[in-house]
Amino acid sequence: MRCLTTTHTVTKKRAPHRIHAILALLAVVGAMPCAMANATGKPDPSLVEMQKKLDQSLQLIEALTERVRELEARQAVPAAATAPGAPATSNAATPAAEATTGTSRLDADERKLEQLEKENANRSTDDTGLPLHGFADVGIGTHNPINPDLKGAYVGNLDFYLAPHLGDHTRALFEMNTEVGSEGSVDVDLERAQIGYQFNDQATVWVGRYHTPYGYINTSLHHGSWVNNTLRRPKFLQFEDNGGIVPAHTVGMWLTGAVHAGGGKFLYDVYAGNSQEIVDGALDMRNAGTSNGHIGGGARLAYQFKTGRVDGLMLGVHAFTSTITDDAVPSNATRVLAYGGFAVFDTDQWENIAEIYLFDDRDIRGGTSTHRSTAGFLQLGYRATWGVPYARYERTVLEQSDPYFAALEGGASYHRIALGARFDIDLKSAIKLELANTRLTDRSLDRYGEGLVQYAIRF
Amino acid sequence: MRFGSDYRSGNRRCIGLAGALVLVASAQVTAADLYVVCNVNVALQPSDVRDVFIGEKSFAGSAHLAPADNLSAQTAFLERVMKVTADRYASLWTKKSFRDGANPPPVKASDAETIAYVRQTPGACSYVQTVPPAGVNTIGKF
Numbered sequence: 334m335r336c337l338t339t340t341h342t343v344t345k346k347r348a349p350h351r352i353h354a355i356l357a358l359l360a361v362v363g364a365m366p367c368a369m370a371n372a373t374g375k376p377d378p379s380l381v382e383m384q385k386k387l388d389q390s391l392q393l394i395e396a397l398t399e400r401v402r403e404l405e406a407r408q409a410v411p412a413a414a415t416a417p418g419a420p421a422t423s424n425a426a427t428p429a430a431e432a433t434t435g436t437s438r439l440d441a442d443e444r445k446l447e448q449l450e451k452e453n454a455n456r457s458t459d460d461t462g463l464p465l466h467g468f469a470d471v472g473i474g475t476h477n478p479i480n481p482d483l484k485g486a487y488v489g490n491l492d493f494y495l496a497p498h499l500g501d502h503t504r505a506l507f508e509m510n511t512e513v514g515s516e517g518s519v520d521v522d523l524e525r526a527q528i529g530y531q532f533n534d535q536a537t538v539w540v541g542r543y544h545t546p547y548g549y550i551n552t553s554l555h556h557g558s559w560v561n562n563t564l565r566r567p568k569f570l571q572f573e574d575n576g577g578i579v580p581a582h583t584v585g586m587w588l589t590g591a592v593h594a595g596g597g598k599f600l601y602d603v604y605a606g607n608s609q610e611i612v613d614g615a616l617d618m619r620n621a622g623t624s625n626g627h628i629g630g631g632a633r634l635a636y637q638f639k640t641g642r643v644d645g646l647m648l649g650v651h652a653f654t655s656t657i658t659d660d661a662v663p664s665n666a667t668r669v670l671a672y673g674g675f676a677v678f679d680t681d682q683w684e685n686i687a688e689i690y691l692f693d694d695r696d697i698r699g700g701t702s703t704h705r706s707t708a709g710f711l712q713l714g715y716r717a718t719w720g721v722p723y724a725r726y727e728r729t730v731l732e733q734s735d736p737y738f739a740a741l742e743g744g745a746s747y748h749r750i751a752l753g754a755r756f757d758i759d760l761k762s763a764i765k766l767e768l769a770n771t772r773l774t775d776r777s778l779d780r781y782g783e784g785l786v787q788y789a790i791r792f
Numbered sequence: 793m794r795f796g797s798d799y800r801s802g803n804r805r806c807i808g809l810a811g812a813l814v815l816v817a818s819a820q821v822t823a824a825d826l827y828v829v830c831n832v833n834v835a836l837q838p839s840d841v842r843d844v845f846i847g848e849k850s851f852a853g854s855a856h857l858a859p860a861d862n863l864s865a866q867t868a869f870l871e872r873v874m875k876v877t878a879d880r881y882a883s884l885w886t887k888k889s890f891r892d893g894a895n896p897p898p899v900k901a902s903d904a905e906t907i908a909y910v911r912q913t914p915g916a917c918s919y920v921q922t923v924p925p926a927g928v929n930t931i932g933k934f
Contacts, residue, residue: 466886466889466890494889494890496889496893496894496895498895501856501915502856504892504893504894505893506892506893508890527893529893531850533850533851534848534849534850534851552891553887553891555890555891557890560886560887560890591848681876681880760879760882760883791886
């Protein structure tokens, strides 16, 4: 059957070429006598002879075409005779009968071929299993990119994610990440576990654990290092267990969508979920629920330009609030209010990102009133043919009398300048280099430089 | 005079005939057209095609869209319609899938397989380089 299929394909492909070649030949041959006759104005004996030959050629083509049909019909007959369950073919059959049988066999094979194509067309991932994708990275540095107290080689993340196809409206996304802690222990986190219902392009509701929709990086660039052009996230936007100061995950409900308008589109997010708690100096997103019943929430609104010179530009604002307690005795409680904006210029050439966060936190139990802090970064990246060089400046000014930042291990103020580059080895692997200088500005006045290399893959 | 007129008229006819035949014969060697086709239940604008194939548009009215890539015509499609390289297209889908849980379009091997898929699958959209047959909705020629 495979051979037969191949034969048909080849025949189908060659046939138009033959016809066109004959037509071209006829065109040239046909044009010559015209030109010759017109040149003299009288019927030329050689022209008459040529026309006669042309007629003969046409007759020959017709005869050859008929002969090909006849041979194809004969070729089909033995195949039919050997097919299981096929009716026996009489050796004494007339050529006409053979041709008829052959034609019907060809028709049958055409139908089978069509059926195979339909079956292939219907084949989907539903019956070929669920693809498992993921990311991994390893590296070497003068300091560990997350914990500067460590040096040398390190194992980064091994991150798996599943996005099963469930139907027209139901969607699901699960991401499981294994990461190595400062003590070398391997921890497994269910980073995202969200099931959603997509009403249309304008609205999808997710429930579960998701990346908190603020700024750009937190929802666009996730744990998989390969996805990011830079070697690591800005320090203050690291994930919770890596010293981040903004809740990267929320467990709750999230409404998101896009509405086209004015040649671009508005993107919106509204969410609410369990208020985070600070446990052992890190934000905990309370996967199983909260004991105090506190609810946090927020919103993000952005406009993405899709035409003209600003195609690829996105401007947005975001805000969130949450009452966050810690594990001190007695525990502190802070009404965290963060708001700000972001700008992204993401094109085939540029990846420029800026985000700013303004904190207006209210100490609920300690009575130290309101504390204001700021954090932000500016990153410029250029997609050159040889790689993606980038530069980033990060700065945080975090009020240390704010019980929220005081309780967070990563709550110190700093500024960092980083220069780096990404080199894609192939479609699925990349090497990144980064040189960075970090200076802490309040809890300690340490200053350190870093040289980092990372090998990141996707699979 | 009459002879001259016949001469010019005949000459024009012959040149016209030869030219037409040569054009027909050479049509095969020019760049093949690309047709974006959808299932008959899908109504799309040509300007929507890019969004459909990067997962930004999942619905056309009430119809859930099911785009599929056609391996035999993908190079032309990415160049003429999507205006991205194959690497960038793959990268876009990796990020999209990881970010939103969306799945990249399945890949069909040939025009025939693609047409069969588009005909049978509600919401299906794809592209071919042969003139689309009846039974599919041609969105645009690129």
